[in-house]
Amino acid sequence: MSEYSIGVDLGGTNLRAAAIDGQGKMLDKIQGSTDLKAGRDVVIDDMVQSIEALRARLGEHNLRGVGIGLPGFILIDKGIIVGSNNMPEFENYPVRDEIEKRLGARVILENDANAAALGEKWIGAGREVDDLVLLTLGTGIGGGIIVNGRVLHGNLGMAGELGHLTVVPNGNPCGCGNRGCVEKHASATAIAAMARLIGLGHDLTSEDVYNLAVQGNDRAKTIFRSMGQALGVALANLINIFNFPLFLFSGGPLPAWDFFAPSMMEEVTSRSFTYRHAPTRIEKATLGNEAGLFGAAYLPFIHP
Numbered sequence: 001m002s003e004y005s006i007g008v009d010l011g012g013t014n015l016r017a018a019a020i021d022g023q024g025k026m027l028d029k030i031q032g033s034t035d036l037k038a039g040r041d042v043v044i045d046d047m048v049q050s051i052e053a054l055r056a057r058l059g060e061h062n063l064r065g066v067g068i069g070l071p072g073f074i075l076i077d078k079g080i081i082v083g084s085n086n087m088p089e090f091e092n093y094p095v096r097d098e099i100e101k102r103l104g105a106r107v108i109l110e111n112d113a114n115a116a117a118l119g120e121k122w123i124g125a126g127r128e129v130d131d132l133v134l135l136t137l138g139t140g141i142g143g144g145i146i147v148n149g150r151v152l153h154g155n156l157g158m159a160g161e162l163g164h165l166t167v168v169p170n171g172n173p174c175g176c177g178n179r180g181c182v183e184k185h186a187s188a189t190a191i192a193a194m195a196r197l198i199g200l201g202h203d204l205t206s207e208d209v210y211n212l213a214v215q216g217n218d219r220a221k222t223i224f225r226s227m228g229q230a231l232g233v234a235l236a237n238l239i240n241i242f243n244f245p246l247f248l249f250s251g252g253p254l255p256a257w258d259f260f261a262p263s264m265m266e267e268v269t270s271r272s273f274t275y276r277h278a279p280t281r282i283e284k285a286t287l288g289n290e291a292g293l294f295g296a297a298y299l300p301f302i303h304p
C-alpha cells in the first residue's frame with residue numbers, strides 16, 4: 001500500500017477528514033458535524049477522533065502526515081490561530097502541538113482558503129500552472145495565492161487576505177476595521193444585504209436573489225452587476241500585481257457567474273493594462289467544497 005496523508009477541513013458547521021494518496025486519489029472520507037459553540041476541547045476531540053478513525057482503517061505505517069485547514073489567521077511557524085472570529089477559544093492556543101501530541105503524528109496547519117487554493121493547484125483547475133490566485137465567495141471572501149506551487153504566506157502567514165482588498169474607499173464598514181472591503185460588496189452576505197437595501201426583500205439569501213435574477217428580476221440582476229464591479233476592481237489589482245496565468249473563483253454564489261462575470265470582466269479590462277496584454281485565464285474553480293480537503297492533504301507531501 002502506498003503512502004497517504006490525512007486532510008482535515010474544519011468549517012463553521014462541519015468537519016470533514018479524508019485519506020488521500022500522493023497522486024490525489026481519495027481513499028476514504030469521514031464527514032461529521034462540528035459545533036464550534038461546544039467549545040475548543042470538543043472540536044479538537046472531534047478532529048483527533050476523525051483522524052484516528054481514518055488512520056485505523058488505512059494503517060499507521062504509511063501515514064505521511066496530517067494537514068488541517070482552519071478559518072482565521074494562522075501563524076504557520078507556531079501552529080496557532082489568531083484573529084478567528086468564529087473560534088475565539090482557539091486564539092493563541094497551541095492547536096498544532098496539542099493535536100500532534102495526541103496523535104503522535106506530524107500536523108501542519110493552514111488557513112482554509114489557502115488550503116483550497118493549494119487543492120486547486122494540485123488536482124483542480126490549476127493543475128497545469130504553478131502560479132494562481134483563488135477567491136472563495138461565501139459569508140465573507142477568502143483568498144489564497146499560490147506561487148511556484150506553494151502557498152504564499154508572507155511574513156507570519158497572513159498573506160492572501162484578499163477579501164479585505166479595498167474596492168470602495170468610503171464603502172461599507174468591515175469587521176477588520178477597514179471600509180469598502182471587497183467582501184462587504186461582493187460576498188454572499190453582501191448580496192443579501194444589497195437585496196435588503198434596495199427593498200427587494202428582507203430575508204432573502206444570495207440564492208434567493210439568484211433565483212429572482214433567473215426569473216428576470218431587474219433589481220436582482222442589478223445586485224449581481226454591482227457585485228461583479230466590486231470583484232472586477234479587486235481582480236484588476238491582483239492581475240496588475242501578479243501577472244499570473246490563472247485567477248479562480250469558488251463558493252456558493254458561483255452559479256450566478258453569468259450575472260456577475262460580464263460587469264466583472266468590463267472592470268478588469270478597463271482597469272488592467274496587464275490583463276489587456278498578457279494571456280490571463282479567469283475561471284471557475286473545479287473542486288467545489290472539497291478543494292480545502294485536498295489542499296490540506298497535500299501539505300504533508302510538499303513539506304518534508
Ligand SMILES: [Zn+2]
Pocket residue numbers: 163164174175176177178181
Ligand atoms: Zn475587511
